[in-house]
Amino acid sequence: MAEQRLKTSIAILGSGDVGATLAYTLLQNPICSEVILVDPKRELLEAQVRDLGDATYGGRAATKIRAGTHQEAGQADIVVITAGAKQKPDESRLSLLRRNLQILSSIFTSMSPISPHAILLLVANPVDILTYFARKLSGLPESQVLGTGTSLDSARLRGILAQKAQVSPSSIDAYVLGEHGESQFVAWSNASIGSTPLRLALSQHLTDEFKTDIETHTRGAAGAIIAAKGCTAYGIGNVAASICKYILFDSRTVRPLSFYQTSLGCCLSMPAVIGRKGILRAMPIQLDGDEQKLLEVCAEGLRAVIEGAEKELKADDELRHALEKHA
Numbered sequence: 001m002a003e004q005r006l007k008t009s010i011a012i013l014g015s016g017d018v019g020a021t022l023a024y025t026l027l028q029n030p031i032c033s034e035v036i037l038v039d040p041k042r043e044l045l046e047a048q049v050r051d052l053g054d055a056t057y058g059g060r061a062a063t064k065i066r067a068g069t070h071q072e073a074g075q076a077d078i079v080v081i082t083a084g085a086k087q088k089p090d091e092s093r094l095s096l097l098r099r100n101l102q103i104l105s106s107i108f109t110s111m112s113p114i115s116p117h118a119i120l121l122l123v124a125n126p127v128d129i130l131t132y133f134a135r136k137l138s139g140l141p142e143s144q145v146l147g148t149g150t151s152l153d154s155a156r157l158r159g160i161l162a163q164k165a166q167v168s169p170s171s172i173d174a175y176v177l178g179e180h181g182e183s184q185f186v187a188w189s190n191a192s193i194g195s196t197p198l199r200l201a202l203s204q205h206l207t208d209e210f211k212t213d214i215e216t217h218t219r220g221a222a223g224a225i226i227a228a229k230g231c232t233a234y235g236i237g238n239v240a241a242s243i244c245k246y247i248l249f250d251s252r253t254v255r256p257l258s259f260y261q262t263s264l265g266c267c268l269s270m271p272a273v274i275g276r277k278g279i280l281r282a283m284p285i286q287l288d289g290d291e292q293k294l295l296e297v298c299a300e301g302l303r304a305v306i307e308g309a310e311k312e313l314k315a316d317d318e319l320r321h322a323l324e325k326h327a
């Protein structure tokens with residue numbers, strides 16, 4: 001493991017709120033030898049690297065931080081893409097698509113040729129749609145391209161349920177699945193505390209009203225934080241750093257992550273086993289009838305967005321060529 005740490009690098013594209021917070025989290029909990037930050041805003045990038053560097057002089061300094069180019073990022077073990085516009089208060093994640101797809105395409109052009117071993121972790125929104133297009137733009141095997149998806153929503157869900165049940169969040173096994181966005185849903189039928197099904201562990205609470213309240217809270221959590229402070233960063237920084245650790249340590253942890261669902265024709269979050277080669281396999285989950293319908297509605301919505309984007313892309317020569325390169 002020590003050998004592995006000496007040789008590993010994580011590139012973070014975008015040194016804004018999310019990229020810098022992820023970098024800080026990786027410096028505080030070292031899992032790789034080097035973090036490379038990349039951003040076309042040179043002044044911001046250099047300031048972030050200096051500021052983050054100041055956090056490494058306390059003695060541990062197991063991970064170094066430096067500014068880098070897109071070309072260098074393309075050779076890293078993990079490439080985390082936080083580059084892109086963020087939502088304004090009351091804006092949906094999907095409204096970012098056009099701008100962030102352009103940025104995504106330019107990133108792959110600048111990184112080319114990307115290492116065939118790189119694992120791509122998409123964070124920028126709308127994360128499920130960008131994960132779908134990153135598969136096409138990168139030319140990497142499907143298993144090596146994943147998005148943080150509903151990992152953050154699931155962490156938020158665990159937090160609320162833990163408070164209700166008065167147990168540690170780590171004892172809660174409950175997933176938000178589907179889109180990291182409006183059509184997400186909670187897989188209540190599979191939720192448990194320890195090995196006790198949630199319907200037994202929280203028997204007095206688990207009414208339809210209680211579930212709806214929690215779903216509304218989970219779905220709206222980002223909007224409320226963005227309205228007050230302009231971004232969300234700590235939660236996603238922690239989630240993305242954990243995913244990087246599962247990859248580099250080949251930990252084979254099960255998490256809800258966004259990856260290509262062959263039967264649904266889009267990327268969305270379902271439970272997956274994650275390790276050194278990315279998504280090692282999907283972990284089957286038995287949804288109840290209502291949840292299955294919600295999954296299908298969610299996939300239908302995402303497919304419609306993809307189809308709309310693909311039509312627009314046909315009118316955009318640069319993007320069309322980028323996508324056709326690996327078709």
Ligand SMILES: NC(=O)C1=CN([C@@H]2O[C@H](COP(=O)(O)OP(=O)(O)OC[C@H]3O[C@@H](n4cnc5c(N)ncnc54)[C@H](O)[C@@H]3O)[C@@H](O)[C@H]2O)C=CC1
Pocket residue numbers: 013014015016017018019038039040041044082083084085086087096100103106107122123124125126127148149152180231232233236
């Ligand atoms: N998936 C999730 O759960 C979450 C996703 N996000 C998303 O992450 C993205 C970033 O959010 P923030 O960091 O708050 O935004 P930000 O605006 O603070 O930072 C974005 C950075 O990307 C940079 N950038 C633009 N083009 C680039 C390129 N070609 N290469 C490298 N960097 C480039 C910009 O210069 C900027 O510094 C947004 O799309 C936001 O919606 C944010 C929180 C949670």
Ligand SMILES: CC(=O)C(=O)O
Pocket residue numbers: 093125152221222232236
């Ligand atoms: C911004 C965002 O996607 C989130 O915090 O969930």
